[in-house]
C-alpha cells in the first residue's frame with residue numbers, strides 16, 4: 001500500500017482537493033496522514049477525516065505556531081487525541097526559530113500525551129537533533145512509533161531514529177537536481193524498512209528542468225518520490241509498497 005506520511009490537505013491553498021484525491025487514488029495511493037499545525041486547524045482536519053476514511057488525522061502544535069496558544073490548548077488537544085484514531089502532530093522542534101525552551105516544553109507535553117494514549121507522533125525537526133533524542137527517550141517502546149517528516153540528515157541520525165522506533169520520510173526535495181546525489185547516497189545507505197514517503201502538500205513543491213519550481217506540491221507527486229526511491233534502492237514498486245504497508249500497520253496498531 002502506498003500512503004502519504006505527511007500532508008496538510010486542509011490548507012486553503014489547495015483549491016481542488018476532490019480532483020487531486022481522485023487522481024491520486026487511481027495511482028493507487030490509499031492513505032494520507034493529514035497534519036494540523038495548531039488549534040485553529042484541529043476541527044478542519046477532523047472534519048476532512050470524517051468525510052473520507054482514506055484521510056487519517058494528526059492533531060498537534062507545530063513549533064512555528066506556539067505564540068498565541070489558548071490557555072486550554074492542552075485539554076482541548078488531549079480530547080482530540082483521545083477521541084479519534086490519529087497521530088500526534090505536526091509537532092517537534094525547529095531551532096532556526098526562537099524560543100527554544102518553550103518549543104521543548106510544548107513538544108514534551110505532546111510526547112507525554114502520545115505515551116498516555118499510545119499514539120504515534122508526526123515530527124518536524126530542524127537543527128535540534130541533540131534535543132530531539134533526549135525528549136523522545138521516554139516514548140521508546142511506549143508508542144507505536146513516529147515519523148520524522150521531510151528528512152534531510154545522514155545515515156547515522158536515521159539509524160538512531162530507527163533504534164528509537166521511528167521512520168524517516170522523504171518528499172519531493174529528494175528530486176531536486178542539486179540535491180539528488182546527496183539523497184541517493186542517504187537512501188541507498190539506510191534500510192528500506194526505515195523509509196516512508198510524503199508530499200507535505202501543498203508545501204515542498206516539485207522542481208523539473210522544464211518547469212522550474214512549481215508553486216505547490218500535488219498529491220500525485222508522491223508517485224515520483226516512490227519511483228525515485230525504487231530506482232535508487234533497485235527494488236520494485238511492489239517491494240516498496242509492502243514495506244510501506246508494514247510501517248502503516250506498525251504505526252497504527
Ligand SMILES: [Zn+2]
Nearest residue numbers: 006035090200
Ligand atoms: Zn508539514
